[in-house]
Amino acid sequence: xxxxxxxxxxxxxxxxxxxxxxxxxxxxxxxxxxxxxxxxxxxxxxxxxxxxxxxxxxxxxxxxxxxxxxxxxxxxxxxxxxxxxxxxxxxxxxxxxxxxxxxxxxxxxxxxxxxxxxxxxxxxxxxxxxxxxxxxxxxxxxxxxxxxxxxxxxxxxxxxxxxxxxxxxxxxxxxxxxxxxxxxxxxxxxxxxxxxxxxxxxxxxxxxxxxxxxxxxx
Numbered sequence: 001x002x003x004x005x006x007x008x009x010x011x012x013x014x015x016x017x018x019x020x021x022x023x024x025x026x027x028x029x030x031x032x033x034x035x036x037x038x039x040x041x042x043x044x045x046x047x048x049x050x051x052x053x054x055x056x057x058x059x060x061x062x063x064x065x066x067x068x069x070x071x072x073x074x075x076x077x078x079x080x081x082x083x084x085x086x087x088x089x090x091x092x093x094x095x096x097x098x099x100x101x102x103x104x105x106x107x108x109x110x111x112x113x114x115x116x117x118x119x120x121x122x123x124x125x126x127x128x129x130x131x132x133x134x135x136x137x138x139x140x141x142x143x144x145x146x147x148x149x150x151x152x153x154x155x156x157x158x159x160x161x162x163x164x165x166x167x168x169x170x171x172x173x174x175x176x177x178x179x180x181x182x183x184x185x186x187x188x189x190x191x192x193x194x195x196x197x198x199x200x201x202x203x204x205x206x207x208x209x210x211x212x213x214x215x216x217x218x
Contacts, residue, residue: 006031007031007032007033008031008032008033008053008054008123008126008127009032009033009035009050009051009052009053009054010027010032010033010034010035010052010053010054010055010056010119010123011034011035011036011037011043011046011047011050011052011054011055011056011057012024012027012034012035012036012037012056012057013036013037013039013040013042013043013055013056013057013058013061013066013069014036014037014057014058014061014085015038015039015040015058015061015062016058017038019058019085020036020038023056023115024036026112026115026116027056027115027116027119031123032123035050035052039061039062039063039064040057040061040062040063040064040065040066040068040069041063041064043055043057043064043069043072044064044068044069044072047069047072047073047076048076051077052073052077052080053079053080053081053123053126054080054081054082054083054103054119054122054123054126055069055070055073055080055081055082055083056083056085056115056119057069057070057082057083057084057085058084058085058086059084059085059086059087059090059093059094060086060087060090066084066085066086067093067097069082070082070084070097070100070102074100074101074102078101079126079129081103081122081123081125081126082097082101082102082103083102083103083104083105083106083118083119083122084097084102084104084105084106085105085106085107085108085110085115086105086106086107086108087107087108088107088108091105091107103122103125104118104121104122106118128208131208132200132204132208135204135207135208136204
């Protein structure tokens with residue numbers, strides 16, 4: 001049975017070693033694989049060799065800057081979630097990149113809780129996108145939604161295999177979110193972003209919301 005990958009690969013690109021080491025420390029978790037790039041050039045080389053679902057990059061780096069890292073990352077893999085670390089003076093450039101597909105940004109100086117939350121949100125989006133893909137595979141294979149005799153839509157085999165569709169890492173993530181009082185900030189927001197971006201349909205949105213509500217009640 002297919003399952004959503006539990007480990008998310010995160011690339012941190014920053015030309016300041018102290019900043020790289022700090023970000024690695026505060027962003028490390030058992031369900032993440034974190035790699036460090038000493039600058040933009042190294043980041044591009046690593047993107048060529050490995051797949052990263054999330055990229056955290058400083059905007060201003062010598063040689064290849066953060067915008068170029070972003071463009072290279074999504075050129076290789078459009079679903080990569082790129083997060084910028086930037087000063088206020090470069091905010092306009094970053095906002096333009098977000099319009100072009102970057103995930104989010106954090107301005108300097110930032111609180112550690114802020115970068116942790118933004119990266120956690122990006123990881124949640126990765127998991128949601130992966131779950132949507134699994135759901136669509138089941139729907140296309142005829143395992144999904146079908147008409148009931150009463151005319152209402154029922155979820156058939158999708159609900160029958162829901163335990164396999166929703167991965168344990170995502171369930172535990174939202175359980176922790178509830179304890180930390182931040183679930184409302186992202187659970188609904190992540191789904192809304194996917195729907196508004198045209199990445200999931202209203203039907204898929206309803207299915208995923210139902211699953212998250214069940215998780216919250218546990």
